[in-house]
Amino acid sequence: MEKLAIACDHGGYALKEAIKARFADKVEFIDLGAHSIDSVDYPEYGQAVAKAIVDGDVTRGILICGTGIGISIAANRFPEIRAALCTDVTMARLTRLHNDANVLALGARIIGEEVAFDIIETFLTTEFEGGRHLNRIKKL
Numbered sequence: 001m002e003k004l005a006i007a008c009d010h011g012g013y014a015l016k017e018a019i020k021a022r023f024a025d026k027v028e029f030i031d032l033g034a035h036s037i038d039s040v041d042y043p044e045y046g047q048a049v050a051k052a053i054v055d056g057d058v059t060r061g062i063l064i065c066g067t068g069i070g071i072s073i074a075a076n077r078f079p080e081i082r083a084a085l086c087t088d089v090t091m092a093r094l095t096r097l098h099n100d101a102n103v104l105a106l107g108a109r110i111i112g113e114e115v116a117f118d119i120i121e122t123f124l125t126t127e128f129e130g131g132r133h134l135n136r137i138k139k140l
């Protein structure tokens, strides 16, 4: 079972809980918060998942805030992180194939729950294509 770090701010809390329930039989989640809908600062949660990857606790993660923008910016401050904000399955497929994204960012106020589930399924099951894309991600 793949181990994934997951974190959110208050805007992403409900979707985080829904994701954990939906993928409970496929994924072991390391939940790095937030643990309620109380207002928090999204950079702390983006950083928490990034650090879990940098420290080798997990190889991939999921981040959720209202738009997915702020929390993905926070994670992408770390050179080892390639966080991709995806709003549809095509973006999730292509960011795995071409960018070897190791963090999936979602906007809970932008997409619905079922779309989020489909995006996650695609993110988890699509392998990096390598080849010419390897040279490119080395330049990031």
Ligand code: RB5
Binding pocket: 009, 011, 012, 042, 065, 066, 067, 068, 069, 070, 071
């Ligand atoms: C919080 O209100 C909101 O700003 C946050 O969830 C996110 O959308 C930031 O990018």
